[in-house]
Amino acid sequence: MAIKKKSSKHSSNSNGNRGRNGPSRSSPDRTDLRTYSIPDTRLEHPDLTVRQVIEKDKDGAEHIRYEVTGNLNAPVPPIRDSKYLDKKQCIEIYRYMLLNRKMETALENLYKQGKVVGGVYFGLGQEACSCASAYALDKDDWFAPMIRNQGSLLVRGFRASDTMMQYMAKADSPTRGRDGTSHFGDIEKRNMVSPISMLGDLIPVMAGVALGARLQGRNLAVMTYIGDGGQSTGVTYEGINFAAVQNLGLVLFVESNLWAYSTPSEIQYRCKDLAERAIGYGIPGVIVDGTDACQVYDAAHEAVERAHRGEGPTMIEAKMMRMKGHAIHDAAAYVPKPMFDFWKKRDPIARFENYLVKEKKWLTAKENAELIAEVERVIEAEREIAVNSPMPTPESAEGGVFCEDGCHEIKPKYGMPKVKKGTGGFKETEAAVHLK
Ligand SMILES: Cc1ncc(C[n+]2csc(CCOP(=O)(O)OP(=O)(O)O)c2C)c(N)n1
Ligand SMILES: [Mg+2]
DSSP states (O other): OOOSSOOOTTSOOTTSOOOOOOOEEEETTEEEEEEOOOOBOOSOOOOOEEEEEEEEOTTSOEEEEEEEESOTTOOOOOOOOOSSOOHHHHHHHHHHHHHHHHHHHHHHHHHHTTOOSSOOOOOTTOHHHHHHHHHTSOTTOEEEOOTTOHHHHHHTTOOHHHHHHHHTTOTTSTTTTSSOTTOOOBSSSSOBOOOOSSTTTHHHHHHHHHHHHHHTTOOOOEEEEEETTGGGSHHHHHHHHHHHHTTOOEEEEEEEOSEETTEEGGGTOOSSOGGGHHHHHTSOEEEEETTOHHHHHHHHHHHHHHHHTTOOOEEEEEEOOOOSOSSTTOOOTTSOHHHHHHHHTTOHHHHHHHIIIIISOOSOHHHHHHHHHHHHHHHHHHHHHHHHSOOOOGGGGGSOSSOOTTSSOOOOSSSSOOOOOOOSOOOOOHHHHHHO
């Protein structure tokens, strides 16, 4: 997954010395041109383009709408066989994807029943990205989901009722009804940093988690996500650059879902693929089909392994489509319908189901039906738990959102920071004093 010229064995290590993923010469007699490459594991390269069209209504007023062009009838690509996943693991990821989708359907219904306080966010069409990415993490690794990664939470051991209770502000929710939606974390057991609304800010925070672990003698993978819109923020650049120069194990999924609210990616960035930005950071970048769980897993797995070896960050661009509006209030009427139709045929769950049942024959039709029924039973039971949880008492409102006084100790998780002592010759400068 590296940029074309492989860095030498000694070029990257855990002390922050960097290996430049340097250019390779394009030809023996040209020294002035550099070439780089970004691996792209997709089996299809959709060529759709969205552009703005201005239309006048009968009163002469101008309206902007979006139009899509390209091969909208291209055949649906197959799922790429994973280099790492076995039958059991594929079925497990498929089950998480089903849980993810059915939990979100239940959430939509709860919203329509007036039980949700605030909005609801969906990851429809992005379940492969959320579930297969988190599945690649080891237990000790850290992750920080964004609003569309409700599937990652399930993979990391949260219950569907946790997310449902959050949305309903119930007393038993992870934030005990004091914060809504996905704004909760678990730094004690599940190594999860809470999502941050300010887009991009999770990246330096996760780089900091990796640095903290490194100081305690551990090279961990820290996975987070950023959208095609969110990646335009300045803090995204700062965070990735910091992780790059420090060789921190950041595994960054750029969820390239073609829309940032109502802004199509054509007017969000100019480069062809966002993974190309990895070249500028001097880190490996790779493009995967975000609707193919095997491709997502393989890229995540390789990035996690790199992180564990102390070789630094990886950027993975997962190409897919946001199949609903930004949140439940947004009908996404600005998205051209043929675009939805095109991507509906690339539904990650339908394609994975076809792969497991028809292509691989790892599940019989009966086993698949039983699995789906089991997932539906789980979600129904979780929904019952969530609905029956009480609302918080008014007097509990002043309690902590994340923790209460004395609920946990803040201390190094993996051991005391390993700082070299007595190496001699170190002179405290004024700047170093300030850093204290
Ligand atoms: C720094 C910042 N600017 C603006 C917003 C408001 N906002 C929230 S989500 C969103 C669109 C995000 O689009 P994208 O990053 O592509 O993620 P997607 O919703 O497509 O998953 C915007 C503009 C924000 N939360 N933070
Ligand atoms: Mg987007």
